[in-house]
Amino acid sequence: MKQDVYEFIAIGLGPFNLSLACLAEPLELNGIFLERSAEFNWHPDMLIDNATLQNPFIADLVSLADPTSRFSFLNYCKEEGKLYSYYFRESFYLTRTEYNDYCRWAAMRLSNLRFEHEVQSLSYDEEAQCYVVAGVKGAMRTPFVLHCRKLVLGVGTRPSFPECCQPGGHRYLHTAYYLANKAALQKKRSITIVGSGQSAAEVYYDLLQEIDEHDYSLIWITRSPRFFQMETTKLTLEMFSPDYIDYFYELDEPTKERIVRKQDSLYKGVNASLINRIYDLLDDRRKRGGVLRTHLITNCELQDCRYDPDGDHYEIEFCQLDCGTRYAHRSEGLVFATGYRENIAPFVDGIRHRMRWDEKGRYQLARNYAADLNGSEIFIQNAGQHTHGMTNQDLGMSCYRNSYILRELTGVEHYKIERRIALQDFAIPATADFVRL
Numbered sequence: 001m002k003q004d005v006y007e008f009i010a011i012g013l014g015p016f017n018l019s020l021a022c023l024a025e026p027l028e029l030n031g032i033f034l035e036r037s038a039e040f041n042w043h044p045d046m047l048i049d050n051a052t053l054q055n056p057f058i059a060d061l062v063s064l065a066d067p068t069s070r071f072s073f074l075n076y077c078k079e080e081g082k083l084y085s086y087y088f089r090e091s092f093y094l095t096r097t098e099y100n101d102y103c104r105w106a107a108m109r110l111s112n113l114r115f116e117h118e119v120q121s122l123s124y125d126e127e128a129q130c131y132v133v134a135g136v137k138g139a140m141r142t143p144f145v146l147h148c149r150k151l152v153l154g155v156g157t158r159p160s161f162p163e164c165c166q167p168g169g170h171r172y173l174h175t176a177y178y179l180a181n182k183a184a185l186q187k188k189r190s191i192t193i194v195g196s197g198q199s200a201a202e203v204y205y206d207l208l209q210e211i212d213e214h215d216y217s218l219i220w221i222t223r224s225p226r227f228f229q230m231e232t233t234k235l236t237l238e239m240f241s242p243d244y245i246d247y248f249y250e251l252d253e254p255t256k257e258r259i260v261r262k263q264d265s266l267y268k269g270v271n272a273s274l275i276n277r278i279y280d281l282l283d284d285r286r287k288r289g290g291v292l293r294t295h296l297i298t299n300c301e302l303q304d305c306r307y308d309p310d311g312d313h314y315e316i317e318f319c320q321l322d323c324g325t326r327y328a329h330r331s332e333g334l335v336f337a338t339g340y341r342e343n344i345a346p347f348v349d350g351i352r353h354r355m356r357w358d359e360k361g362r363y364q365l366a367r368n369y370a371a372d373l374n375g376s377e378i379f380i381q382n383a384g385q386h387t388h389g390m391t392n393q394d395l396g397m398s399c400y401r402n403s404y405i406l407r408e409l410t411g412v413e414h415y416k417i418e419r420r421i422a423l424q425d426f427a428i429p430a431t432a433d434f435v436r437l
């Protein structure tokens, strides 16, 4: 029986594939986007009041590829009657809730999305020379099977826990599920937050603001030597660029690993305004003379953690890294703000033999973001920090990567792909002034 074969199927609908869907829509391609949830929702349990995006609004779903797109943030504001209030606000930074609302608005205007479609397996039909995408759809979880020539995997990342606290018998709380668990957390007498990135700071600030209402003690503890700021000076921001990706991609693997380890302050720190707000709030409380039932502690590495079901609390062990001294700490509530790791969905098992892997079991991405042996069929979003560098998870580089992927999917450069935007040189300039010795 003759079956319909899509040119491509994209799996997962976070901001990266949503951006691809917006850019693909006017091109009228034969491709669809599958998402397991019933609607678009961007990290819903971290939509904390007033938490903002780390990128200016111009890094919306489309503008850096096509500023004239009807899916731009400015067009959203115009259509929704918000343009003047946004203009008067004089801020480049949307709250995360606003960004989520904008993405949902864009998603509602696209015809190429299929919600409630959970992909469970992929295989390759050698005879028909196409990929077979199988899963369940709708509330009744009815099986579906679809066929396509190419794939774009955009299933996001998954919460990461310290080695000693891998979720198993006990369900540890990660910031990824914060809001759903906030009320229960606030019933505890003591809460400990582990980690010191942006999410940790947002959760700490949120809980600190309500500490008196609920009367808990609040500990914020991190392995980092300080609560460091995300670097956002202009020459550093230039590293989020096509130029830097080109430079980074060509380095050998040990060098890449070494570089990534030293780049924490580019994407793992806390934005300066939030650090200042936390400081001001603490200082204000101190001036008012109340007892500060909080500690902020650096240089402490979590070594062990046990949940005691009888006492309904955690026994946490830390090592103060400068002194090498170990401490025990008891807390009723515990939140891990320990980041996210790349997600290789189990459904790729059926096409594993058609893909390139590195010796650590990660996707071995070609420069064009393809991970298949032919270098032209399976494209990967947001799982290539080890190949393309820290721009991998940055929303500001989404339009660039999607312009690239669209060119590879169609053979046509529909959106101009910038090659050089930085003022600085990441590699030694290839001019007569610099002579290789």
Ligand SMILES: Cc1cc2nc3c(=O)[nH]c(=O)nc-3n(C[C@H](O)[C@H](O)[C@H](O)COP(=O)(O)OP(=O)(O)OC[C@H]3O[C@@H](n4cnc5c(N)ncnc54)[C@H](O)[C@@H]3O)c2cc1C
Binding pocket: 011, 012, 013, 014, 015, 016, 017, 034, 035, 036, 037, 042, 043, 046, 052, 053, 054, 055, 117, 118, 119, 120, 154, 155, 156, 157, 199, 345, 347, 381, 382, 393, 394, 395, 396
């Ligand atoms: C709280 C938070 C704030 C962030 N803020 C910023 C920021 O300000 N700036 C920035 O540059 N980066 C930010 N990031 C980092 C990054 O840009 C985001 O994580 C972003 O959401 C990644 O998008 P994504 O499309 O890869 O995946 P996700 O947004 O994680 O979406 C993946 C989607 O795939 C779906 N899916 C998974 N498996 C299947 C399946 N089997 N079948 C169908 N669908 C499936 C999931 O349901 C999900 O909807 C932030 C990250 C977090 C956690």
